[in-house]
Amino acid sequence: MATTMKVHLHTDHHVVVDAELGARIEANVGDRLARFADHLTRVDVHLTRRAAETGSGVRCSIEARPPGLRSIAVTHEAPDASAAIDGAVAKLLTTLGHAVERLEHRGARETIRGK
Numbered sequence: 516m517a518t519t520m521k522v523h524l525h526t527d528h529h530v531v532v533d534a535e536l537g538a539r540i541e542a543n544v545g546d547r548l549a550r551f552a553d554h555l556t557r558v559d560v561h562l563t564r565r566a567a568e569t570g571s572g573v574r575c576s577i578e579a580r581p582p583g584l585r586s587i588a589v590t591h592e593a594p595d596a597s598a599a600i601d602g603a604v605a606k607l608l609t610t611l612g613h614a615v616e617r618l619e620h621r622g623a624r625e626t627i628r629g630k
Contacts, residue, residue: 520545520552522560529564530573530596540600547604548579551611556582560603562596575599577607587614 522541526532532540544560545552557580565572573596578588587610591602 520555522558525561527563530562554581573599575603577603
């Protein structure tokens with residue numbers, strides 16, 4: 516089953532990302548999640564300013580959508596967008612690793628009803 520993983524970046528009006536930076540962020544996230552590309556159809560990256568009026572902190576939420584399963588979402592907050600994205604991707608890699616492992620083991624084990 517070969518799927519094409521698409522990465523989309525969304526920001527609120529307090530986080531300014533031009534088209535070039537947005538494309539680099541999408542490519543970076545896509546590269547880091549490449550080993551799970553066959554297990555995902557879409558990845559949405561959301562950047563929001565945590566406290567817009569004070570300018571402190573950026574929250575990155577990433578939602579990954581495996582075909583036929585519920586989406587997997589993680590969130591990370593950091594002082595800047597780069598650190599927030601890195602933290603969220605690291606969390607997502609761990610979560611996806613566990614989810615894929617569970618799926619692979621679920622199909623391989625014997626049950627009282629058979630395979």
